[in-house]
Amino acid sequence: MDEFETIARLFAPLTRGEPGALGLGDDAALLAPRPGFDLVLTKDAIVGGVHFFPDDPPAAIGAKLMRVNLSDLAAKGASPRAFLLAAALPPAVDDAWLTAFAAGIGADLDRFGGALVGGDTVSTSGPAVFSLTAIGEVPAGGMIRRAGALPGDLVCVSGTIGDAALYVAHRLHRAEVAQIDQLEDRYRYPRPRLALGAALRGLAHAGCDVSDGLVADLGHICAQSGLGAVIEAGAVPLSPAARETLARRPALLPTVLTGGDDYELVFALPPEADLAALEAVCPVSVIGRFEQGQGVRVLDRAGSPLKLDRTGWRHPVGRGDGSR
Amino acid sequence: MDEFETIARLFAPLTRGEPGALGLGDDAALLAPRPGFDLVLTKDAIVGGVHFFPDDPPAAIGAKLMRVNLSDLAAKGASPRAFLLAAALPPAVDDAWLTAFAAGIGADLDRFGGALVGGDTVSTSGPAVFSLTAIGEVPAGGMIRRAGALPGDLVCVSGTIGDAALYVAHRLHRAEVAQIDQLEDRYRYPRPRLALGAALRGLAHAGCDVSDGLVADLGHICAQSGLGAVIEAGAVPLSPAARETLARRPALLPTVLTGGDDYELVFALPPEADLAALEAVCPVSVIGRFEQGQGVRVLDRAGSPLKLDRTGWRHPVGRGDGSR
Numbered sequence: 236m237d238e239f240e241t242i243a244r245l246f247a248p249l250t251r252g253e254p255g256a257l258g259l260g261d262d263a264a265l266l267a268p269r270p271g272f273d274l275v276l277t278k279d280a281i282v283g284g285v286h287f288f289p290d291d292p293p294a295a296i297g298a299k300l301m302r303v304n305l306s307d308l309a310a311k312g313a314s315p316r317a318f319l320l321a322a323a324l325p326p327a328v329d330d331a332w333l334t335a336f337a338a339g340i341g342a343d344l345d346r347f348g349g350a351l352v353g354g355d356t357v358s359t360s361g362p363a364v365f366s367l368t369a370i371g372e373v374p375a376g377g378m379i380r381r382a383g384a385l386p387g388d389l390v391c392v393s394g395t396i397g398d399a400a401l402y403v404a405h406r407l408h409r410a411e412v413a414q415i416d417q418l419e420d421r422y423r424y425p426r427p428r429l430a431l432g433a434a435l436r437g438l439a440h441a442g443c444d445v446s447d448g449l450v451a452d453l454g455h456i457c458a459q460s461g462l463g464a465v466i467e468a469g470a471v472p473l474s475p476a477a478r479e480t481l482a483r484r485p486a487l488l489p490t491v492l493t494g495g496d497d498y499e500l501v502f503a504l505p506p507e508a509d510l511a512a513l514e515a516v517c518p519v520s521v522i523g524r525f526e527q528g529q530g531v532r533v534l535d536r537a538g539s540p541l542k543l544d545r546t547g548w549r550h551p552v553g554r555g556d557g558s559r
Numbered sequence: 560m561d562e563f564e565t566i567a568r569l570f571a572p573l574t575r576g577e578p579g580a581l582g583l584g585d586d587a588a589l590l591a592p593r594p595g596f597d598l599v600l601t602k603d604a605i606v607g608g609v610h611f612f613p614d615d616p617p618a619a620i621g622a623k624l625m626r627v628n629l630s631d632l633a634a635k636g637a638s639p640r641a642f643l644l645a646a647a648l649p650p651a652v653d654d655a656w657l658t659a660f661a662a663g664i665g666a667d668l669d670r671f672g673g674a675l676v677g678g679d680t681v682s683t684s685g686p687a688v689f690s691l692t693a694i695g696e697v698p699a700g701g702m703i704r705r706a707g708a709l710p711g712d713l714v715c716v717s718g719t720i721g722d723a724a725l726y727v728a729h730r731l732h733r734a735e736v737a738q739i740d741q742l743e744d745r746y747r748y749p750r751p752r753l754a755l756g757a758a759l760r761g762l763a764h765a766g767c768d769v770s771d772g773l774v775a776d777l778g779h780i781c782a783q784s785g786l787g788a789v790i791e792a793g794a795v796p797l798s799p800a801a802r803e804t805l806a807r808r809p810a811l812l813p814t815v816l817t818g819g820d821d822y823e824l825v826f827a828l829p830p831e832a833d834l835a836a837l838e839a840v841c842p843v844s845v846i847g848r849f850e851q852g853q854g855v856r857v858l859d860r861a862g863s864p865l866k867l868d869r870t871g872w873r874h875p876v877g878r879g880d881g882s883r
Contacts, residue, residue: 261705261784262767263601263695268592277587278692280645305584321645321690355604361685367643368602368692371587381585441585459584507748529880549618 236330237432238356245337246320246351250453253317253350265351266317272387275313276452283362285323288406293332293347296365297339304369305347305427305444310444312373312379312436314429315349315388321366323359347429375434384441384503390464390523393428393500394476396449400494401487411484414476421474435502436553438513442502448493450543453501454531460503465532466493466523468541488544492533536538560654562680569661570644570675574668577674587658588676590641590694597703597742599637600693603627607649607686613729616655619688619747621663628693629671629751630822636703636760637674637695638753647683664746671753687775701760703781708765708827714847715834717752717823719798720773724818725811728832734807738800744800749822755841759826760838766826772817774867777825778855784827790847792865795834813867816857 236244242259248428255265263372268539269273270357274302281303283289287296301318320340324333344350349369384467412418428444441460445452449471452481457464468488481487501523504510513519533541560568566583574580579589592598605627607613611620625642632639644664648657661852670673673693716865722745728734729742752768757839759766765784773795781788792812799803805811827849828834857865 246690257704257706260779261635262700263599263635263637265702266598266600267699268593268598272592273591274598276641276643276677276692276694278643278645280647280679282647282681282683283685285682305771311587313583313587317600319600319602321602323647323688323690326683353600353692354602357604357606357630357688358609359606359685360608361649361686361688364647364681364683364685364688366604366647366679366690368600368643370600375591378587378589382581387660398735455584467567480708496852511694552726553703 241333241356244485245334248310249344249351251342251344251349251350253352256350256352258455259353259423264368269372271375273378275311275371275378276307277304277307278366278368279307280344280362280364280366282364283552291423292349293335298424300365300367301340301343302425302498303426304367306425306428306444306446308369308371308425309429309432310379310442310500311430312377313373314372314433315347315369318349318371320351320354322356323364325359325361325363328363330519341405342543346493347427369459373436379435379442381441381443381456383458384456384462384525386525386527387506388440388503388525389506389518389521390453390525391502391504391521392445392449393431393517393519394426395472395477396445396497396499397477397491397494398422398474399496400490401477401480403494403496404487404490410487413479413483414419417474417476418464422496425496427498428500428517434513434516438508439502439504440441440463442500445497445499446495448495449501450493450531450533454460456503457531462525463528463530463532464525465534467534469519469536470522472518472520493543565657565680566690569658573661573665573668573675574593575668575674578674580674580676583677593696595699595700596696597636599632599697601628602633602690602692603631604688604690606688614781615747616664617659621660621798622667622748624689624691624764626749626751626822628691628754629770630749630770632695633751633753633756634703634766634824634850635697636701637696637697638673638757639693641676641694642673643692644678647688648813649681649683649685649687650867653688670775671751679693684825694833695697697760703759704765705767705780706764708780708784708786708849710786710851711830712764712827712849713830713845714777714790714825715828715845716773716796717755717841717843718750718823719796719801719824720769720821721801721815721818722798723820724814725801725804727818727820728811728814732737734811737803737807741798741800746820751822752824752841755837758837762832763826763828766824767822769821770819772819773825774817774855774857780825780827781853781855782837786849787852787854787856788847788849789858791858793860794844794846796844817867
């Protein structure tokens with residue numbers, strides 16, 4: 236397929252009938268904003284060998300590209316509306332690969348909403364580079380920010396923490412882990428917490444997603460809110476796979492607390508918030524409190540400070556990830 | 560500089576005080592749409608060795624990235640408002656390079672308007688890949704599309720055609736050209752025709768920018784409008800450098816007509832349009848007419864059809880450019 240065929244056969248169907256996409260046949264897309272809504276804009280890029288393993292299934296890579304961006308929208312309380320895709324493809328990418336990649340994106344458009352409205356396909360002599368721009372909408376003034384947490388607010392997280400980091404530790408450093416298939420699935424298919432994000436609008440004082448690692452991302456909220464936080468390692472929610480892994484290899488606890496790629500939400504709730512109502516949407520755990528000061532303190536089960544070598548995730552190849 | 564320093568020192572100043580950028584310190588940016596305006600979205604990517612020469616000055620690469628996207632906004636009649644940048648950087652990119660690249664973007668923000676509101680910086684083992692998402696605004700319903708040209712409409716182009724293609728032919732195929740500095744400047748610093756695009760709102764029936772090549776891009780308007788067009792090669796406006804080059808090497812005429820990277824506008828005007836009013840904004844030339852049928856016919860000075868080997872530009876490396 237040449238680029239026009241690729242657009243017509245693989246990408247134009249991803250417009251899902253959105254009229255503003257103009258069938259991907261114009262220089263640009265048109266977005267008529269809905270009155271009473273703000274737009275939320277995010278753009279994350281992923282690179283072969285850095286953010287995904289080159290042997291990951293192409294549909295999973297498409298899904299991951301969607302979900303790292305959807306997770307940002309979720310963290311801000313926004314609903315997905317439109318996407319723009321830039322794909323820089325090496326010669327080794329053939330039609331079958333690209334077809335499966337597009338199918339991965341399409342399945343997530345159906346699952347999470349929104350439409351592809353534009354983008355660009357170019358060639359590179361290096362590894363594949365994909366960037367996705369995600370545009371969501373949120374009732375005017377309703378975006379959840381990193382700034383805004385108050386002293387005494389509860390530190391809450393969704394779902395479970397650490398599975399993706401344990402998978403990466405296994406792949407890169409042969410760490411011995413349990414239930415590898417479960418961990419791989421969490422690494423490949425992050426769950427953007429869109430319903431929870433919507434439920435947190437007007438309720439959470441601040442929030443972000445856990446992409447760099449729990450301690451680092453909580454640190455971002457602290458920095459933007461001008462606060463510190465204290466969390467209990469024992470309260471951090473774990474999947475059965477992570478629990479089993481840590482039971483055998485307690486030394487992997489820092490990997491769980493500081494590893495990235497979870498794409499859960501971490502957020503600040505006032506102490507009087509109705510947790511049960513949120514639990515109906517998505518599992519939520521209280522792991523600590525915001526406090527005056529700065530930085531994140533992590534306490535072990537005895538209440539002593541845990542010393543962590545690093546607070547956040549750096550991707551395996553060279554320069555770190557400036558993902559926001 | 561690590562990624563956080565890069566964002567703080569180089570990219571955060573490019574937010575130019577736009578409050579919705581949240582200082583590049585959040586997961587996403589906030590855009591409150593102006594009532595009565597539609598948003599116009601475009602995203603083009605450029606790759607080292609494909610869309611720019613690796614020895615191009617970094618400030619020029621930043622400017623080119625801005626301008627290929629601004630040109631799409633111009634073609635649609637939109638004014639720039641916000642940008643999101645994804646940069647995949649090879650290890651060879653050092654702080655000095657990145658500082659100059661950011662300065663090139665900053666100079667164009669000052670010149671053309673808008674603000675950087677988000678993005679992502681990642682590493683790659685391959686050549687640099689940059690993608691820019693440009694968001695413009697246009698009075699509701701006012702976007703100029705590729706569809707909409709009518710039979711009898713004038714085919715018009717802005718500025719002059721072919722300089723960038725002659726420069727590329729010189730660099731890649733040692734084509735003998737005149738006034739190389741002029742050609743290089745046109746290649747490196749496209750002029751997005753934003754003022755002309757704004758003047759064309761409500762006047763042009765259709766339009767797009769000349770990125771793939773004059774004949775190919777006019778062909779896009781024809782295809783989307785369900786028409787054909789006939790143009791006279793002798794009427795295509797040329798710079799002094801291109802005129803002098805063609806006087807010496809007439810065989811380069813097809814390069815001028817089909818080469819890309821001009822970033823002028825090609826558009827459909829009703830025959831009764833006031834060209835003089837447009838001329839006050841930007842030089843405009845009438846080069847032909849839209850007609851029933853399909854495809855673009857090019858006539859030589861004697862009125863005979865010119866046979867062109869190709870109608871559009873393919874970038875030098877491998878897979879073509881799916882740029883829209």
